[in-house]
Amino acid sequence: MKKTSNKIKSFKEILFTTKNARNRGNKIVATNGCFDILHIGHIRNLIAAKKLGDVLVVGINSDISVKENKGPSRPIIPEDERAELLAALEAVDYVFVFSARTPFGWIKRLKPDIHVKGGGEDIRKHPDFIKQKEIVESYGGQVVLVPHTAGKSTSSILSKINSGKKQ
Numbered sequence: 001m002k003k004t005s006n007k008i009k010s011f012k013e014i015l016f017t018t019k020n021a022r023n024r025g026n027k028i029v030a031t032n033g034c035f036d037i038l039h040i041g042h043i044r045n046l047i048a049a050k051k052l053g054d055v056l057v058v059g060i061n062s063d064i065s066v067k068e069n070k071g072p073s074r075p076i077i078p079e080d081e082r083a084e085l086l087a088a089l090e091a092v093d094y095v096f097v098f099s100a101r102t103p104f105g106w107i108k109r110l111k112p113d114i115h116v117k118g119g120g121e122d123i124r125k126h127p128d129f130i131k132q133k134e135i136v137e138s139y140g141g142q143v144v145l146v147p148h149t150a151g152k153s154t155s156s157i158l159s160k161i162n163s164g165k166k167q
């Protein structure tokens with residue numbers, strides 16, 4: 001992946017950078033997602049996440065893992081462009097791309113103080129959320145849910161595009 005911003009890092013660089021930030025007393029906040037078509041729900045979630053700590057790290061699903069999670073027609077935007085878009089946001093300190101279907105592995109290694117998930121109350125019942133919560137709480141971290149922005153999702157945007165309706 002071409003790094004177009006000093007905010008876009010390899011996971012190894014993320015581990016090094018966050019270790020140094022922790023040594024300076026900073027609180028590490030992490031979140032993740034596909035961020036396929038950046039929309040207001042993403043922006044609001046990222047701003048809310050940044051307010052919870054000092055350093056916001058965003059893990060984005062690789063193109064391959066987006067296909068695994070969302071289907072063969074996704075992603076719409078390639079991973080390097082999605083990373084660049086997120087890195088351009090003021091609220092985001094660092095971005096990395098991960099290739100696994102879930103973020104479980106990197107959460108175990110990064111051990112963010114706070115892991116942020118966007119979504120409504122129904123996400124609490126999702127098996128991936130339950131597993132993430134178990135991982136984060138196992139080392140003393142905290143999972144924080146930020147409110148879902150109703151009607152604002154990549155899937156709803158694609159549906160409107162395909163039906164010809166306005167956002």
